[in-house]
Amino acid sequence: MLNLSFVFVICLIESVTASTPDAYILRTQSLPADLNFMPSLSNGHLGYTVFGDAIFMNGVYNGAGGNSRRARIPNWINITAELCDPTGCQINNAHTDVGYEMDIRGGYFKYRKEYSSLGLTLEQRTYPHRYYNRALVYELLAYRNTSTPLNLHSQYLKLSQHPGTASDAFDFEVLNNGSFALEDYRILRGVTKVVELQQFQPNPHEIYVIFSESLEQPRVLHWPAGQRELRHRIIICLDREQSVARKEMQDMLKLSPDAMLQSHIDAWTDFWDKQFSIEIIGNALELSRIVNAGIFYMASSLPALSSNQANEAYGGLSPTGLARGNLDADYEGHSFWDTEIWMLPVVTQFNYEFSKQLLDYRYNHLEGARYNARIMGNRGARFPWESAFTGTEVINPCCVEIAQQEIHISPDISFGLQKFFAQTNDYAWLCQRAWPIAADVAEFLVSRSACEDTCHFLNVMGPDEDHSDVNDNVYTNAVAKIALDFAVWAGSKCSNSSTETFEQWRQLRDKLVILHDAQLDYHPQHSGYTLGETVKQADTILLGYPLQFDTSSTHLNDLQYYANVTRATGPAMTWSMFAANYLSTKQDWRAHEYFARGYQNYVHKEFKVWSEVPIGYNGSANFLTGIGGFLQSLIFGYGGLNFARAGDTSQLQLSTPNVPPDVQQVLIKYIKFAQSNCTWTFQYSSSNMICTGQGNQSFELLQGNQRKPLGHSFNGMFICTALA
Numbered sequence: 001m002l003n004l005s006f007v008f009v010i011c012l013i014e015s016v017t018a019s020t021p022d023a024y025i026l027r028t029q030s031l032p033a034d035l036n037f038m039p040s041l042s043n044g045h046l047g048y049t050v051f052g053d054a055i056f057m058n059g060v061y062n063g064a065g066g067n068s069r070r071a072r073i074p075n076w077i078n079i080t081a082e083l084c085d086p087t088g089c090q091i092n093n094a095h096t097d098v099g100y101e102m103d104i105r106g107g108y109f110k111y112r113k114e115y116s117s118l119g120l121t122l123e124q125r126t127y128p129h130r131y132y133n134r135a136l137v138y139e140l141l142a143y144r145n146t147s148t149p150l151n152l153h154s155q156y157l158k159l160s161q162h163p164g165t166a167s168d169a170f171d172f173e174v175l176n177n178g179s180f181a182l183e184d185y186r187i188l189r190g191v192t193k194v195v196e197l198q199q200f201q202p203n204p205h206e207i208y209v210i211f212s213e214s215l216e217q218p219r220v221l222h223w224p225a226g227q228r229e230l231r232h233r234i235i236i237c238l239d240r241e242q243s244v245a246r247k248e249m250q251d252m253l254k255l256s257p258d259a260m261l262q263s264h265i266d267a268w269t270d271f272w273d274k275q276f277s278i279e280i281i282g283n284a285l286e287l288s289r290i291v292n293a294g295i296f297y298m299a300s301s302l303p304a305l306s307s308n309q310a311n312e313a314y315g316g317l318s319p320t321g322l323a324r325g326n327l328d329a330d331y332e333g334h335s336f337w338d339t340e341i342w343m344l345p346v347v348t349q350f351n352y353e354f355s356k357q358l359l360d361y362r363y364n365h366l367e368g369a370r371y372n373a374r375i376m377g378n379r380g381a382r383f384p385w386e387s388a389f390t391g392t393e394v395i396n397p398c399c400v401e402i403a404q405q406e407i408h409i410s411p412d413i414s415f416g417l418q419k420f421f422a423q424t425n426d427y428a429w430l431c432q433r434a435w436p437i438a439a440d441v442a443e444f445l446v447s448r449s450a451c452e453d454t455c456h457f458l459n460v461m462g463p464d465e466d467h468s469d470v471n472d473n474v475y476t477n478a479v480a481k482i483a484l485d486f487a488v489w490a491g492s493k494c495s496n497s498s499t500e501t502f503e504q505w506r507q508l509r510d511k512l513v514i515l516h517d518a519q520l521d522y523h524p525q526h527s528g529y530t531l532g533e534t535v536k537q538a539d540t541i542l543l544g545y546p547l548q549f550d551t552s553s554t555h556l557n558d559l560q561y562y563a564n565v566t567r568a569t570g571p572a573m574t575w576s577m578f579a580a581n582y583l584s585t586k587q588d589w590r591a592h593e594y595f596a597r598g599y600q601n602y603v604h605k606e607f608k609v610w611s612e613v614p615i616g617y618n619g620s621a622n623f624l625t626g627i628g629g630f631l632q633s634l635i636f637g638y639g640g641l642n643f644a645r646a647g648d649t650s651q652l653q654l655s656t657p658n659v660p661p662d663v664q665q666v667l668i669k670y671i672k673f674a675q676s677n678c679t680w681t682f683q684y685s686s687s688n689m690i691c692t693g694q695g696n697q698s699f700e701l702l703q704g705n706q707r708k709p710l711g712h713s714f715n716g717m718f719i720c721t722a723l724a
Contacts, residue, residue: 053164059315070325365391380443573629
């Protein structure tokens with residue numbers, strides 16, 4: 001029996017936990033064997049991997065065309081402290097205990113060394129400040145234990161930077177070596193070496209780096225014998241404008257060390273308490289930590305919604321986030337279909353503004369997409385398979401055929417626009433932002449199709465990149481139909497375009513072939529697909545979730561067939577999509593199996609950092625795409641949640657929920673719908689939502705293939721309950 005209730009109330013009362021719950025703390029005494037799987041720390045403007053050799057800045061790339069990648073800045077915030085005495089630093093090896101901790105609720109990494117024989121402890125902390133988001137911080141706290149006499153000899157602490165090699169992306173010059181008197185800081189100016197495409201980027205990127213102090217040579221801090229503790233901090237500020245970086249440094253140095261850290265923690269606490277969190281109730285602490293870490297790594301790459309100084313335009317969410325991007329394995333920091341299909345549905349739950357900035361990245365690069373279409377002989381907008389600063393195609397030179405054939409990226413973006421509208425019901429955004437993209441995508445699809453009695457997309461590649469140069473990939477055709485339908489509808493609300501144009505879009509939508517084997521009742525992945533051929537990743541099965549294109553018995557056959565031929569070493573989100581889709585068929589045991597498979601072999605145990613492929617194989621680190629698929633399978637798969645456009649209104653749809661093994665209940669704060677924030681609790685066969693908000697919002701209860709309208713909210717309080 002499904003017990004479902006919606007309650008609209010005027011206010012919510014929140015509780016604040018005094019200490020960080022265990023589900024938000026990741027502790028270890030040993031580091032990953034591969035330091036690429038250290039925590040990625042970002043604030044939407046700057047990012048770096050702990051103990052890594054690179055800092056990256058939002059939107060800053062170096063290299064022409066397919067050689068464009070995030071421009072590596074040496075990691076000057078990678079600082080370590082050694083304990084020394086007047087005879088030298090040999091005692092640094094005398095520590096008896098070491099611990100590393102990632103506090104994902106507070107947004108910082110710290111590590112501790114204890115010297116039991118000396119009664120001393122060193123703690124070091126690093127973080128990119130969430131509110132003062134041009135600033136990176138290193139903090140040192142050294143203290144003598146209360147049982148340690150204070151009349152012993154002095155110690156010294158030697159601070160050293162480990163920035164890695166010189167950058168091959170920037171030419172740096174010293175503008176000021178800094179005496180640190182009268183705010184006379186050490187200042188560097190960096191200029192990237194190669195523009196991406198002269199037509200769209202006339203000038204290289206220019207950045208400024210300001211240091212609170214210089215560590216070109218190790219610095220030695222004196223720790224007097226009679227002093228219980230020693231504290232020290234180093235701040236580095238970076239921006240495209242020297243005045244912005246300088247102001248950030250000045251404002252940061254006005255804060256005490258405690259106030260500086262607390263303002264950072266407060267910004268992250270505001271996210272967890274007021275924007276989004278998932279609480280797993282049951283015997284599932286490890287799952288809770290993986291969920292929370294995944295949310296953190298994804299959210300940290302997004303721009304802060306409140307910051308000390310105005311943010312720049314956001315430069316896109318790449319598969320490995322802002323903290324990575326100069327390696328091929330990092331996908332060079334480029335944006336792919338991953339953004340709209342794998343990450344956007346989760347990011348929208350965090351806050352609408354995050355998703356608007358992701359989609360604004362596409363809108364702001366519409367001219368680049370039009371250019372891509374023209375040079376390929378098409379009309380409209382052909383979004384690049386890989387996008388960086390200019391919005392023109394920047395695919396790695398190794399794989400040009402992928403960019404030429406994976407045309408589904410454009411309707412994928414249109415699909416993302418439609419899903420965002422279905423959740424927000426924001427007509428102003430629809431006409432100002434979504435419609436121009438949707439119209440140009442539809443024009444591209446018409447110009448790229450081949451039509452006689454029926455219509456086809458020839459010489460394409462679907463999500464399964466093991467099969468190139470095929471005709472009528474079923475995923476590509478299905479998402480194109482959805483994009484065309486959305487363009488026709490959006491045009492009726494936003495445009496005075498000719499009815500002839502709309503009719504062309506309708507004709508392609510209706511005539512585009514969807515392959516179906518009537519005898520076996522399944523969808524062949526593409527024309528000429530042979531039973532038994534191995535596929536790389538989720539492709540045809542996506543016709544169910546997320547596309548909601550075919551949820552019939554044919555889809556169940558697709559799941560069962562493609563489960564047997566999908567490559568075992570495929571990317572993480574593939575198994576999450578099998579889980580989400582099997583949940584809609586009520587084959588719980590299969591869903592549980594695939595849900596576990598989607599994370600257990602992909603998450604490194606120390607800091608819950610995701611790998612693109614199963615551990616032991618070479619692949620990307622901090623794989624946000626896998627995190628997005630995993631969180632979708634929990635929220636939309638187990639929760640049974642969907643947002644849909646029904647005529648001119650938006651609908652929140654809930655089907656019978658389920659929960660993973662060992663989980664009793666899932667509590668989500670908050671799901672967004674139109675102008676409402678909803679607290680949502682679900683467990684096996686039962687959902688409860690409490691929402692605040694006003695506006696034209698429609699709710700449906702789904703039972704099998706039957707839909708039961710629950711009503712509409714209106715100005716004031718709305719309560720609706722349904723039992724099934």
